[in-house]
Amino acid sequence: MNQTLPEHIPVAIAGGGPVGLTLSALLTRQGVANVVIEADEGYCSGSRAICISRRSQEILGWVGADAALVAKGLGWVGGRSHFRQTEVLHFQMPSEPTQRFAPMVNIQQFSIEEFAHQAMGEGASVFWNHRVRSVKRQEGGVTLTVDSPDGERTLRADWLVACDGGRSTVREQLGLQLEGTQYEGRYVIVDIRQKTQRPVERLAWFDPPSNPGSTILMHRQPDDVWRIDYQIRDDEDPLEAVKPENVLPRVQSHLDMIGETEPWEPLWISIYNAKCLTLPSYRHGRVLFAGDAAHLVPIFGVRGLNSGLDDAGNLAWKLARVIHGRSQDALLDSYSTERVHAARENIAYGAKSTEFMAPPDFAFRLMREAALRLAVDDPHVRALINPRQSAPIAYAGSPLNAGEDAGWTNAMAAPGAPAPEALLRSEHGDFHITQRYGQGFVCLVFGGAAPPLPAQVQALPITPAMDVHGQAWQRHGLRHADEAALVLVRPDGYVMGRWHGLDGAPLAQALQTTGVSA
Numbered sequence: 001m002n003q004t005l006p007e008h009i010p011v012a013i014a015g016g017g018p019v020g021l022t023l024s025a026l027l028t029r030q031g032v033a034n035v036v037i038e039a040d041e042g043y044c045s046g047s048r049a050i051c052i053s054r055r056s057q058e059i060l061g062w063v064g065a066d067a068a069l070v071a072k073g074l075g076w077v078g079g080r081s082h083f084r085q086t087e088v089l090h091f092q093m094p095s096e097p098t099q100r101f102a103p104m105v106n107i108q109q110f111s112i113e114e115f116a117h118q119a120m121g122e123g124a125s126v127f128w129n130h131r132v133r134s135v136k137r138q139e140g141g142v143t144l145t146v147d148s149p150d151g152e153r154t155l156r157a158d159w160l161v162a163c164d165g166g167r168s169t170v171r172e173q174l175g176l177q178l179e180g181t182q183y184e185g186r187y188v189i190v191d192i193r194q195k196t197q198r199p200v201e202r203l204a205w206f207d208p209p210s211n212p213g214s215t216i217l218m219h220r221q222p223d224d225v226w227r228i229d230y231q232i233r234d235d236e237d238p239l240e241a242v243k244p245e246n247v248l249p250r251v252q253s254h255l256d257m258i259g260e261t262e263p264w265e266p267l268w269i270s271i272y273n274a275k276c277l278t279l280p281s282y283r284h285g286r287v288l289f290a291g292d293a294a295h296l297v298p299i300f301g302v303r304g305l306n307s308g309l310d311d312a313g314n315l316a317w318k319l320a321r322v323i324h325g326r327s328q329d330a331l332l333d334s335y336s337t338e339r340v341h342a343a344r345e346n347i348a349y350g351a352k353s354t355e356f357m358a359p360p361d362f363a364f365r366l367m368r369e370a371a372l373r374l375a376v377d378d379p380h381v382r383a384l385i386n387p388r389q390s391a392p393i394a395y396a397g398s399p400l401n402a403g404e405d406a407g408w409t410n411a412m413a414a415p416g417a418p419a420p421e422a423l424l425r426s427e428h429g430d431f432h433i434t435q436r437y438g439q440g441f442v443c444l445v446f447g448g449a450a451p452p453l454p455a456q457v458q459a460l461p462i463t464p465a466m467d468v469h470g471q472a473w474q475r476h477g478l479r480h481a482d483e484a485a486l487v488l489v490r491p492d493g494y495v496m497g498r499w500h501g502l503d504g505a506p507l508a509q510a511l512q513t514t515g516v517s518a
């Protein structure tokens with residue numbers, strides 16, 4: 001039986017990719033009814049995101065989708081780069097034995113979509129096979145025309161979030177343009193099935209004997225699937241390059257070179273070129289943009305889906321507060337300010353990685369070859385070729401950051417920074433501090449009893465006995481374990497402000513002056 005779209009909904013989400021589905025699940029946790037309108041009949045297929053960052057795992061954890069992800073995904077902490085056949089870099093991402101999540105997990109994008117969908121609670125539904133055709137903005141909301149299996153439907157929504165991907169219909173309907181650059185270099189993306197005993201690592205070869213002049217990347221995924229990306233020559237026709245007769249010999253020659261001898265079969269072949277594009281603003285009245293509809297970043301450094309989930313995490317609590325009348329409407333402007341800043345940072349990192357992976361001209365190629373040659377013998381040069389993977393971006397200059405006093409020992413947890421992880425002990429057992437984030441405001445209380453706090457803020461007192469590893473007080477920049485301080489953590493796990501002493505008044509004032517408290 002076909003579902004019937006409601007006539008009116010507080011939030012409509014255009015696009016049920018990983019970002020739209022996760023946003024929907026986050027909004028239901030915040031008590032906001034929503035519908036997801038998805039053009040396809042189900043989850044995505046083919047070669048899309050595979051590397052899911054620790055931060056994304058935390059965000060998925062806010063809706064209870066982390067357990068399935070960890071159970072199926074393949075965690076990894078580092079990788080190896082080779083120049084020709086010589087290993088020139090063995091990198092490790094920051095990780096510790098007490099960590100909650102691996103720094104990165106490999107899993108197919110359709111699984112992320114499935115887990116996010118399963119996490120959608122009461123008050124949300126996905127309308128598969130429904131395509132947003134037109135968007136009309138009006139006072140107090142939008143009217144959508146939707147093509148459904150039963151014909152055209154009309155839906156009024158108080159708010160519309162465009163999560164409809166790189167070719168966003170909503171963006172087009174509003175007459176908006178992405179700004180930035182597009183790279184010429186093209187990569188063939190091949191997923192194959194082959195059994196292997198290799199550890200899970202990110203593997204790269206520059207100018208390998210199997211494919212001279214090319215760059216090859218390999219990632220293991222669950223179910224014996226390998227992702228192999230290789231750069232094609234500038235003079236190759238992209239349509240020819242993806243034909244199996246041209247792809248399979250190159251893959252075979254690479255597998256021969258690295259000694260993988262098990263039988264294999266191709267699952268999917270596509271072609272990719274890197275784009276560094278963003279909208280200059282993600283808020284247009286009651287229409288908001290998130291994920292690929294808002295920005296397109298190169299796959300190198302894995303910031304596309306990961307940054308889209310951060311968009312969803314940033315937006316959900318703000319939109320919920322505005323809808324519930326707890327915050328001023330202007331709070332949503334901070335969504336745009338913070339996430340456009342993050343996209344620009346991600347684009348800058350992504351552009352550097354792209355220029356290394358697929359040098360755009362002779363000068364870049366020469367520099368890369370010099371760095372790779374030197375890295376064979378000189379460990380100091382190896383830092384230059386370390387592929388920096390996706391990490392949460394600090395919101396320096398955010399209008400929500402509360403001013404901070406002097407005397408902190410580090411800036412790791414300064415206002416606007418993602419609150420650092422810490423393993424704490426309670427009478428019920430050990431827990432990670434990030435498990436307490438993702439729902440509402442949390443005030444970490446160091447060095448004494450919690451003062452009176454605004455009703456919306458939950459106190460989390462941290463005593464030295466709880467902070468058994470000293471991670472919380474040290475990472476939050478305190479001088480010693482008993483020092484008195486308050487740290488206000490936003491519902492998306494970012495630090496909003498920190499104050500020495502145990503006076504709750506400046507914290508309450510910060511919530512007022514930033515418009516977080518209506």
Ligand SMILES: Cc1cc2nc3c(=O)[nH]c(=O)nc-3n(C[C@H](O)[C@H](O)[C@H](O)COP(=O)(O)OP(=O)(O)OC[C@H]3O[C@@H](n4cnc5c(N)ncnc54)[C@H](O)[C@@H]3O)c2cc1C
Nearest residue numbers: 015017018019039049050051132164165291292304305306
């Ligand atoms: C080869 C490759 C590898 C990648 N690897 C990584 C990686 O390892 N890590 C990472 O973080 N990112 C990676 N990415 C990027 C990642 O895939 C995207 O950033 C991610 O899919 C963005 O999610 P989204 O929900 O914003 O958009 P999409 O996944 O594009 O979803 C948009 C949805 O909107 C629907 N839609 C479109 N138009 C309409 C309409 N008019 N009405 C209704 N529905 C509509 C579409 O059907 C689609 O389901 C990779 C991308 C590629 C191509």
